[in-house]
Amino acid sequence: MAKWGEGDPRWIVEERADAHNVNNWHWRESDATQWSKTKFRELLEGMVIEDENIGSCTLSSISCEGEASVSNRKNKIICFYEWNIKGKWKGRTKGDDKWYKGDLSIEGMSEEYSPEEVEVEVKVPKENSESKELNMMMKSLGVSLVRGKLANYLDALRNIYASQLILSPKERKPDPNTSALSQTNSDSMKSRMENLAMNDAMKRCDNKAGSVNSGIKIVTKKITMTETFMTSIGELYATLTQKDRMAAWSRSPVKHDAEVGSSAVLFDGNIEVEFTELVQDQRVAMKWRMKSWVAGHFSSVKISLEQTVDGAKLKLEQSGVPETSVEATMQGWKRYYWSAIKMTFGYGARIM
Template sequence: MAKWGEGDPRWIVEERADATNVNNWHWTERDATNWSSDKLRSLLLGLTVASDEGSCEVTEVSKLEGEASINNRKGKLIFFYEWNLKAAWTGTSKTGMEYKGTFDVPNLSDENDMEDLDISVSLHKDEPETPLKNLMRTKGAERIRKALDSYVESLKTEFTQGMILPTTNGEAPPCSSLQSKAEPNKTQISSPSGTAAPVRTGIRIPTCKFSMRETFQASPTELYRVFLRQEMIQAFTNAPATVEAEKGGKFRLLDGNIIGEFTELLPDQKLVMKWRYNNWPCEHYATVTMTFLDRSSETELKVECRGVPDSEEERTQDGWKRYYFAAIKQTFGYGARLF
């Protein structure tokens, strides 16, 4: 047994503010899959290229299959990501003709260099040949690679905040040995079937909860569908939106400034969702519960928000009042009394 003061400092428990993982010695893992899915969609949707022949725009990301994670061991970050994605694009020729097609990226992973990335561009079966297909194969593929490279860069910088904890002197060690590939024995480190998985750690932030009430001159059915129908959401936000109106379905509003997922849908009565601004700490979502109360000729909407970062309380309340309540009333006339 080592004498007092002569033990290996890596195993000494010290009094620290975060009370965990002294000197970053232990293995920690953070799941980046949901964050990556949202990030990839935001980078690809709306991407455009143009030439003398016309222009093309990415209009939908129809498939995103894969996973991503970051591991910290001995102060080193190890990145793992593997994605198979498919997206739709729409081309408009200089004469106004529209063409539709898709592109596939089957091998976006830490094992492949970006310049070696396969990007397969095609037209829909019923579409005639057009120079716009070649535009997507050249300039389009180049823009897509840049967007995917931006994702990888964000994964290694934006998402890693808080992964390297302060050392015993209060300073974070330099990230001089970032690795873009998981260690070969990653599967050996993972827990075997039937045992507890490695703990995924994150940053604890102070949060708050608050509730708001607003009355709309509409029935619960009319108001409920406003929050689920994509065309209605695009109308009152005056911006592109993607909405999957089902349990587990994701949404992306206001050009990606708001993202989330529906966790409970009780038609005309209640909506529960994971909801966040895209600049909140990585993977941090508030829980928003919307209750639709029938008040005869009008509907009272009760909105309860839990888990909102303390520093974002005022901004979040103002955002709901301005971009949801006021915008819905102005767009659909739900603020005027019916006589």
């Protein structure tokens, strides 16, 4: 038995409030969405962009769409975020009383790109000779300064917000903006999965394709997808088959590790699976269905893993997907499997 102050630090017994996650060895996740929205407004709303030889502009009406999450795994901070930000600018040239207006757009800001690579677009409704210098100032100096603010956001996310995940439970201060969101994160994912299933069911009804399973012929399609995860095939295989990891990325209670013949119900009952083949670090095969499909109808899923220089490459082949459900099924894999796994374990994000 481990003694106080000795042995593997993962197992050292410490006095702590929750009796869990010693030295931050296991993953801990916090929803930083609301905090991020507040931070973006703090950094960009009212920001002044000025050149003493040209004029000045002020940003306003900043709005944000997207999400952010910070995880701590094996005492490493992992940031996942994706944002689209819009705003307006208003300014005038030096010695001119006329005001000029325009729009600001930041698309696709995510952990895949550095702030210098993020696309910042300045839009001018009607460019003319009077405002040409001001417009050029916004497209050069303005874009550069805005990217600087994006770098400030990322720095605060990693070093200020994320610091709460490293502290011990006694030292950690509850954040009123994020604690409620963290508690409802699982419900949010379940709700979105239910909406996806509901939309799929509505399409089937519109096509008169499945109110009763009474010998109705179901037109099906085959889908193929590939995805790369920044990890080893061993880690990815464990993530797809071990109950604790499956429960973490699916936010669903999983009773046991995957075994041939075993089954699992994920996303509040919206997905049912039965494992049919398991080859360590190579292949996972299963029967898979959405709750909205005709009762008793399962598709066949085969997931193959290959180690590449870029990470673990996953190839999915799924046959027997109802024709009306192809789009919903592909979106479900992308959003609720691939993105969720990357967000939870940092397999697609920058690791500090």
